[in-house]
Amino acid sequence: MLTLQELSDRAEIQDLLVQEASAMDRREWDRWQTLFTDDAFIDYSENDGATGGPAEVRAWLEGVLGRFHSYQHLSSNAEIELVGDRARARSMQYIAVKMETSRDVRVVFSGIWFRDEFVRTRAGWRIARRYEELAWRHNFPEDFSAPLPD
Numbered sequence: 001m002l003t004l005q006e007l008s009d010r011a012e013i014q015d016l017l018v019q020e021a022s023a024m025d026r027r028e029w030d031r032w033q034t035l036f037t038d039d040a041f042i043d044y045s046e047n048d049g050a051t052g053g054p055a056e057v058r059a060w061l062e063g064v065l066g067r068f069h070s071y072q073h074l075s076s077n078a079e080i081e082l083v084g085d086r087a088r089a090r091s092m093q094y095i096a097v098k099m100e101t102s103r104d105v106r107v108v109f110s111g112i113w114f115r116d117e118f119v120r121t122r123a124g125w126r127i128a129r130r131y132e133e134l135a136w137r138h139n140f141p142e143d144f145s146a147p148l149p150d
Contacts, residue, residue: 009087010080012125013118017091020127021073024061033058036127037119047112047134071097075114085120092135104141111135 002010016035023032036042036054043051050060065071078091095110117129 006082009082009120009125013080013087013089014078016118016125016127017075017078017089017114017116021075021093024065024073025071027062027065029058029062032061034123036130037121040126040128040130042130042132044132047110047132049132069098069100071095087118087125089116089118090114091116099141106139106141108140109138110140111137 020032020035023029023035033054038054040054041052042054042057044057044060045051049064050057072095074094076092076094078089080087080089091114093112093114095112097108097110099106099108113133113135115131115133116127118125119128
């Protein structure tokens with residue numbers, strides 16, 4: 001049986017995952033960055049993305065997502081393993097993006113898995129490591145790729 005502390009920790013981590021997706025959808029990049037530890041490592045390379053710390057990945061996300069009119073990230077199915085002030089989770093994210101170009105308007109979809117490591121800080125749980133695993137894509141243009149930062 002879970003203790004009250006374990007229930008609270010799980011709820012806080014699930015909320016953190018929702019906050020991360022919501023901050024991205026609202027383009028609240030300062031808020032997004034605070035959800036990670038300062039020394040966090042993020043790896044989005046499997047999905048044609050950047051790797052690095054929160055500041056580097058934020059710059060890449062702002063550039064890539066700035067190309068799109070609208071998008072939504074839905075986080076769910078978090079399997080959380082707690083170990084004291086640390087935790088691991090595997091969670092799912094479903095993403096819908098409206099792409100508009102001079103030739104085409106389309107909605108594309110992708111499914112990813114996040115493998116995250118969390119640490120409890122004075123400010124609450126934060127993401128310390130994140131690996132994004134691409135599960136599938138649908139309706140992407142043949143020539144689509146997310147540009148990497150210079």
